[in-house]
Amino acid sequence: MNPINFLVAAGLVHSVLFFFNVMFRSCSHIPYLLFLENTGLEVKTFSIKWFTGALNRPLVKWGTSRSKFWMLWFNLGVVVTIVLLPVASFILIKMIVVMFLSGPKGDKVEVTWELEPMIPGVNVPFADIQYYAITLGLCSIVHEAGHALAAAREDVQLYGVGMLLVYIVPMAFVSLNSEQLSQRPMQNQLRILCAGIWHNIVLAVIAAVGVFISPWLWAPMFSVNAGVVVTSIQSYSPLVGATGLNHYDVIHRINDCPVRNSNDWHDCILQAVKQSTPGYCVSQSLVQEHDESIPVWTMANGEVNCCRRESEADGKLCFEVIEESQVPLQLQEHSCLPTRLIIERSRGRCRSGHQCSETETHCMKPTLDNVTKIVQIKREMGKDVLFFGYPAEIYRTVEISEWVPKYPIFSSDLPESVTLLCKYITVISAGLAMMNVVPCFFFDGQHIVSTLTQNLLRPRIRHKSLRQAIALTVTSIGSLVIVINVINAFVQRQR
Template sequence: MDSINILIGIGLIHCTLFFFDTFFKSCSHYPYLYFLENTGLEIQVLRVKWYTTACNRMIMKWAMDRSRFWLAWFNAGVIITVLLLPIASFIILKMTFSLWIGQSPKDSGIQTLEPMLPGVNLPLNEIGYYAATLALCSIVHEFGHALAAAREDVQVFGMGLLVAFVIPVACAHLNSEQLGALPIYNQLRILCAGVWHNIVLATLAAATLILTTWLWAPLFTVGQGVTVKTILPNSPLLGPTGLLERDTIYKINDCHVNDGDDWYHCILTAVRQPTPGYCITQKLIQDHDESVPAWHMANGAVSCCGDDSEEGGSLCFEYIEGPPAAPLQLPPHSCLPARLVILNTQRFCQYSHHCAPHEMHCMQPSLDNVTKVVQIKRREGKDVLFIGHPGEIYRTVDVSDWVPKYSFLSSDVPEALALLCKYVTVFSAGLAIVNVVPCFYFDGQYIVGALFLLRSKIRHKSLRQALALCVTCIGTLLLGVNLLYIFVNKII
């Protein structure tokens, strides 16, 4: 199903839920109200909120079981988060300075913070990874706050999950009065716990991604070719001698394919470079030549094959002459079976002298500038010959770096895990950096406020609070300007 249709379907589901919710509430439908109260559901416009106290006992138990460990754990979180705060602020300042002088942050080589939007800078077909990653990162973030609060004897009212259209966001409800009454160091453990857990999650996801190849080594190989995942029904590579799903491709013409990047590079090379010539023996040419009087076609190619020969898979090959002094030993054009020529070639060539032995000749298919002959080598089965624009191969064939060692395995599982790890690494690290920026409604606002309340040379508490508010206002303005600039540029 098309991704746009999926989004439209999700919107219709939200509208339907909101309609029935409004209808039953207006009728004072008591079973429905009882259902909402007991499940913790709340339905709003394009939003569904769920709240539960079921995790409270588990959170309390975990917090009390190993109190010393959690104390050291959250103390480490405070140190790492406080060290991250100036780094995040420096990134925002550098981005703002680049915008001030009229230079794009990316052009200046600066690390940028960029909102990830499905359909804008993320493919819509990966919206499931997007939603799952956001849910995981926010749950881990809020669970960190709740666990730290329970460790400091702050009441945890419950945990919630809000789905705004397709974006899931977790939330933890704490007793703010008890939190504010704690000593500053204890407050910092709770305030920094969310960012700290996001940092740990990003580190674990990155480590998993790095070790993915080693973890799957008993079942899959990586770097020794690509496996065909899907072939579109309109692909010109389908057919009795064409590609099949689960084929392992290791070469395109004379270009080696080790992974997906090589796959793209080899196809791009086939597009940009002319069709290569083939070194074949003079005997093969004499035994299989079926040429008829040649004529030039409108597209610039030369045809020297009859209708029956073309239907049988023959092409008109042009003899690539050697040095001017060398005698011409063959006619300029020969009609030869394409598969026979390519399978019996000794090497690729662009000039006659590339075919070293005297009995070898360089023969090149006579085609227009767009049409190319592409030889696709696979581990099992005959080589696939494609005649057409190589871009059709890339457009209609989807490949994976993961080559199964056993026929019952699918490359979808390790590929999905690797992609999820990439999303979690980027999103969790990004959320940690953004959350620590001193900005209203972010963790950075409360962290900066708590840091300014620590002992310092400024004795007046009201002055320290005013300075914290000033820093938060500046951070909010800088972050807002950067996000607005990036959003407008992505949309326009």
């Protein structure tokens, strides 16, 4: 589904639900309120909340079974989280220092790490909004499941779990008995508080491994680094037509640039944009046989032409002889020749006449402007596709996949979607873990720092209020660091 249509449909669904919610609350409020209470639903403007205690028993059962495993699991999570806390804080502080060192004039300082919030339509392709929403929901569920299982393991009362859908962004949450949590020993509290961050780290590692081993997993059905396959062509693309590209064409080369994967596809098109149109080493007899030139005339854009309009419609272009010495008498300076025939029967590309070493061959270059290029696209089946125009149009109007099916029954959409989803999970889950561990208000880092401060400083600082003040100061500094980095990321994006 088109992303715009998806957002519009989501807005209509929210509007309809909100309308019926208001109507039922006014007309048949008692049965409707009972329905909401029994199902745990709550409908608000562009948001739907669901809360239930039905999952408490299974969560408690899972958390208390295999107690030794869960203890080792969550203890490892505590160690990893405590190690990550100063690392993440140092990275964010370093980014602020680098930002100030860059100076008001925007002098560039090399940055190893950079905070960049992922926003659809800004730095996340809007077409990938469904992957973005699914990833946020999955990361949130895994995060909260960690807190719930750890709380069950530490015998902290679990009130329930729920989901909150804000427009199209799903988020999970867990309700615990905070008084019981605060009364547990420090190690037990940390197992619960660090469990969400730990689960996000594990999820990011699993997704990253999935991306890494995906070529081997899909090897029986798909080839990787063996070209790219065309998955979609826009209807307005200049490559649409009988002699153009087709769906499922496998492309191996653009001009002389080999195409093995999507990175090569981008680089080869960029190379075609930057380089000037080459000439072709053509035999003298071929030129004399197919020449249909007329007296040379100059077009409005400054391009030299020697072809009739009907000849151009048949795929002919005006070619110029490129020679260092005087032009041979056997050939005139400009010739109107069939482009495909010249390219297919050429004996190599050339930039000057001396590059055509064979006898009676000449370097013939199309007389095109600086923007218009001839791009030769070599595909696995069928004739080469010749594109006349600005090469960037190829990149804008043709979608490709580097997953080349070995058999016609398979589509590249499945491995492409799964791999892309794994990439989003890796980046977003790791990012959420890094942000959550920093001591910041409303983040897990706030409660982790508070617990550590209250317990580790108790032998030296007897007053609880003073320990709370220290934790509050650290959390305020962490919050300020995050806010500055986020603002700086948006400012840099606007430049």
